[in-house]
Amino acid sequence: MNDVLKKTVPGGAAADSATVSETVAGAILTIDLGAIRQNYRRLKARLGGARCAGVVKADGYGLGAAQVAAALAREGCDIFFVALLSEGIALRRSLGPVPAIHVLNGIAPGAEAEAAAAGLAAVINSVEQLVAWRTAARRTGRKLPAAIQVDSGMSRLGMAAVEVAVVAGDPQAFEGIDVTLAMSHLACADEPAHPANERQRLEFERLRKMLPKAPASLANSSGIFLGSRFHYDLARPGAALYGINPTPAEPNPLLPVVRLQAKVVQTRILEAGAGVGYGHTFHTPAPLAAATISFGYADGWHRRAASAAWFEGVRLPFLGRVSMDSIILDISALPPGRLKAGDLVELIGPSQTVDQAAGHAGTIGYEILTSLGHRFHRRYVNG
Numbered sequence: 367m368n369d370v371l372k373k374t375v376p377g378g379a380a381a382d383s384a385t386v387s388e389t390v391a392g393a394i395l396t397i398d399l400g401a402i403r404q405n406y407r408r409l410k411a412r413l414g415g416a417r418c419a420g421v422v423k424a425d426g427y428g429l430g431a432a433q434v435a436a437a438l439a440r441e442g443c444d445i446f447f448v449a450l451l452s453e454g455i456a457l458r459r460s461l462g463p464v465p466a467i468h469v470l471n472g473i474a475p476g477a478e479a480e481a482a483a484a485g486l487a488a489v490i491n492s493v494e495q496l497v498a499w500r501t502a503a504r505r506t507g508r509k510l511p512a513a514i515q516v517d518s519g520m521s522r523l524g525m526a527a528v529e530v531a532v533v534a535g536d537p538q539a540f541e542g543i544d545v546t547l548a549m550s551h552l553a554c555a556d557e558p559a560h561p562a563n564e565r566q567r568l569e570f571e572r573l574r575k576m577l578p579k580a581p582a583s584l585a586n587s588s589g590i591f592l593g594s595r596f597h598y599d600l601a602r603p604g605a606a607l608y609g610i611n612p613t614p615a616e617p618n619p620l621l622p623v624v625r626l627q628a629k630v631v632q633t634r635i636l637e638a639g640a641g642v643g644y645g646h647t648f649h650t651p652a653p654l655a656a657a658t659i660s661f662g663y664a665d666g667w668h669r670r671a672a673s674a675a676w677f678e679g680v681r682l683p684f685l686g687r688v689s690m691d692s693i694i695l696d697i698s699a700l701p702p703g704r705l706k707a708g709d710l711v712e713l714i715g716p717s718q719t720v721d722q723a724a725g726h727a728g729t730i731g732y733e734i735l736t737s738l739g740h741r742f743h744r745r746y747v748n749g
């Protein structure tokens with residue numbers, strides 16, 4: 367056996383998750399499971415009496431759904447949300463039979479039997495999905511769990527008001543279905559003053575009263591910070607658990623979770639007038655100390671991101687374009703010879719938060735995390 371591909375057991379869970387070793391990898395992603403647990407506790411404290419689920423779609427926002435969910439379960443979290451049935455089936459395997467797992471996009475037509483067999487709760491977004499889930503319940507001979515999602519004004523997923531009216535008038539509509547939640551999703555929760563928030567809340571109030579009596583759920587991460595009117599019985603945070611700021615206009619009330627570091631491949635002094643990187647989009651105005659790091663757009667960094675890496679608190683701007691597997695840095699702010707091949711520079715961490723990195727790339731922290739590549743050495747700490 368060689369040790370190039372090491373089996374690790376991150377946080378005591380997911381023994382099958384192979385990660386390239388630290389020596390071999392070009393970049394290292396450190397995920398602080400202890401910080402995720404603390405963030406869960408902070409959100410719970412803010413929720414008062416309401417319950418707190420864990421949203422672990424898109425592989426736990428790119429950080430590892432199995433590891434994240436195991437950490438949250440140790441905090442007492444027993445309700446999870448994924449986006450896709452495939453994610454739900456994988457999560458059921460890693461979490462065991464007890465926690466509730468909801469599939470936000472609902473069950474694709476024809477996949478109901480598999481969803482039922484995995485013990486998953488459907489999020490019902492349409493009358494069509496309701497009929498299919500009811501049929502599946504009849505076929506399996508037992509009640510099947512489902513959250514009913516209504517569209518309170520985002521126009522993305524959930525039953526429209528007219529559909530809610532139809533099912534409300536049909537005494538058989540929910541036969542065989544164990545309604546676990548009445549839920550909806552906010553479009554503008556990260557803008558507390560946006561009038562859509564209260565409009566959506568009132569529409570949710572109106573629609574949920576037409577459904578079978580069930581616990582209610584409206585708030586995502588940012589929704590938790592809109593005040594207790596938005597808390598209802600269950601909140602569904604994702605981003606905030608992972609250290610993304612749910613209150614962009616104010617300091618982040620959560621702890622950072624992710625550290626991303628890339629290895630220096632080589633350093634050199636560039637001559638004045640040198641064209642740097644693909645397309646020569648940058649030319650050195652004068653001789654310049656540069657370093658090339660083992661990290662590029664194949665690792666999830668936008669090709670056009672005007673950005674920087676950091677070393678011991680010193681900012682090292684990107685030069686020219688981001689390549690697939692490498693980026694050239696201006697290291698002239700460091701003493702000569704200070705940065706060497708094999709040293710690690712930081713892309714996300716204490717010097718540059720996920721949200722700041724996202725700002726430089728013209729996107730949001732959600733996209734930075736879920737774009738992170740698959741060739742890092744992944745290190746789970748404080749599990």
Ligand SMILES: *Cc1c(COP(=O)(O)O)cnc(C)c1O
Binds near residue numbers: 604
């Ligand atoms: C993604 C998602 C969430 C979690 O949102 P965050 O902003 O990451 O907290 C909650 N509910 C639904 C329906 C979602 O799609």
